[in-house]
Amino acid sequence: MAANGSGLDVEQIRRDFPVLDQQVRGRRLAYLDNAATTQKPLAVLEAVDHYYRHDNANVHRGLHTLAERATERYESARDRLARFVNARDRREVVWTRGTTEAINLVAQCFAQTELGPGDAVLISELEHHSNIVPWQLACQRSGATLRWIPLAEDGTLDLSDLDALLEGVKLMSVAACSNALGTIHPVRQLVDAAHAAGAAVLIDAAQATVHQRMDVQAWNADFVALSGHKAYGPTGIGALIGTTEWLDRLAPWHGGGEMIETVTLEASTWNELPYKFEAGTPNIAGAIGLAAAIEWFDALDHAALLTHEQVLLHAATEGLQQIQGLRLIGTAADKAPIVSFVIDGVHPQDLATLIDQSGVAVRTGHHCAMPTMAKFGVPGTVRASMACYNSLEDIQQLIAATEIAAEILR
Numbered sequence: 001m002a003a004n005g006s007g008l009d010v011e012q013i014r015r016d017f018p019v020l021d022q023q024v025r026g027r028r029l030a031y032l033d034n035a036a037t038t039q040k041p042l043a044v045l046e047a048v049d050h051y052y053r054h055d056n057a058n059v060h061r062g063l064h065t066l067a068e069r070a071t072e073r074y075e076s077a078r079d080r081l082a083r084f085v086n087a088r089d090r091r092e093v094v095w096t097r098g099t100t101e102a103i104n105l106v107a108q109c110f111a112q113t114e115l116g117p118g119d120a121v122l123i124s125e126l127e128h129h130s131n132i133v134p135w136q137l138a139c140q141r142s143g144a145t146l147r148w149i150p151l152a153e154d155g156t157l158d159l160s161d162l163d164a165l166l167e168g169v170k171l172m173s174v175a176a177c178s179n180a181l182g183t184i185h186p187v188r189q190l191v192d193a194a195h196a197a198g199a200a201v202l203i204d205a206a207q208a209t210v211h212q213r214m215d216v217q218a219w220n221a222d223f224v225a226l227s228g229h230k231a232y233g234p235t236g237i238g239a240l241i242g243t244t245e246w247l248d249r250l251a252p253w254h255g256g257g258e259m260i261e262t263v264t265l266e267a268s269t270w271n272e273l274p275y276k277f278e279a280g281t282p283n284i285a286g287a288i289g290l291a292a293a294i295e296w297f298d299a300l301d302h303a304a305l306l307t308h309e310q311v312l313l314h315a316a317t318e319g320l321q322q323i324q325g326l327r328l329i330g331t332a333a334d335k336a337p338i339v340s341f342v343i344d345g346v347h348p349q350d351l352a353t354l355i356d357q358s359g360v361a362v363r364t365g366h367h368c369a370m371p372t373m374a375k376f377g378v379p380g381t382v383r384a385s386m387a388c389y390n391s392l393e394d395i396q397q398l399i400a401a402t403e404i405a406a407e408i409l410r
């Protein structure tokens with residue numbers, strides 16, 4: 001049966017998430033912290049459990065049956081992710097611990113061979129710290145300069161000077177979707193502009209992975225970074241999707257087992273892609289769990305899911321705006337289901353603590369986006385972020401909890 005008028009059977013989906021079926025502080029749990037991490041469906045729990053119960057072995061090196069089974073499942077997971085994001089080639093999928101590690105990989109490799117004094121890297125004022133700090137480090141190390149695409153009042157990027165900003169830029173790195181405000185950026189337009197200026201592009205897809213239909217070929221970026229745990233998969237697994245041209249050109253960053261072809265006392269040679277960037281024993285169970293998450297997620301009706309998310313976003317936006325003194329931060333027309341807000345005269349920390357008393361899990365603080373908070377002149381916001389299993393009941397609980405908290409604190 002369809003729930004919430006979107007055609008998505010939310011009640012059925014919720015049954016796949018045992019963690020949602022609990023009370024918090026004596027109230028039904030409304031989990032609205034999905035931009036931080038999503039909950040995991042039974043299919044993921046079972047895939048990880050099955051791997052450790054039946055197949056656990058190190059990959060690639062053994063000839064015994066368990067090693068072959070583990071390798072087969074681990075490499076199939078790579079194929080599954082490649083298919084999900086529409087990569088051109090499985091060799092373009094490099095496993096990492098998540099988005100942060102994927103961005104650091106590119107930043108450090110660029111600092112090593114691609115950047116130097118006189119070059120520039122372009123990011124935006126709306127980035128997560130994971131897409132700021134690696135570039136600050138890369139610029140410090142290489143002598144390159146860091147430039148910023150400014151943030152407009154409504155939480156969109158101000159692209160009016162983009163062509164000028166791109167002059168001399170070697171690489172531009174921006175998120176497809178902001179974790180702090182929910183703004184969805186025009187990725188293809190940004191990629192085309194950067195390529196026209198001769199710059200490579202990295203897209204941080206940490207938030208976009210489950211709120212858009214992922215198609216890295218349609219984006220046409222040189223690198224895409226993502227995290228499994230924000231896409232219903234386990235923590236500690238993610239990927240860098242890079243074009244074979246760039247991955248072949250860059251030197252490795254971590255040295256160790258797996259990433260070599262030969263090692264002598266004098267020097268080493270590198271393994272083929274993608275193993276050249278995968279030193280050490282990988283997160284085998286994580287990759288298998290992520291493949292299970294993708295399989296589960298891909299079976300949903302995506303058109304209905306996107307409609308459902310917009311219904312939730314609209315309901316939250318409308319309801320919260322009725323609360324006296326509440327100010328939404330980030331009002332772009334194109335948004336993922338994320339609402340960020342402050343209430344005049346109330347510290348976001350106090351607000352979130354009281355909201356939690358009503359069983360509602362929201363995030364408070366700077367959301368790892370201090371430059372964004374500084375731009376809006378706030379220390380932080382309260383952020384509610386939705387996922388496929390959220391219902392209008394969750395949103396009503398959020399609005400009621402915020403109203404009560406605001407009344408107490410004002």
Ligand SMILES: Cc1ncc(COP(=O)(O)O)c(C=O)c1O
Pocket residue numbers: 035036097098099100101128130131175177178179204206207227
């Ligand atoms: C837009 C964005 N980029 C990067 C990250 C970092 O992801 P992770 O901590 O999984 O590496 C996050 C996490 O919140 C994010 O939302």
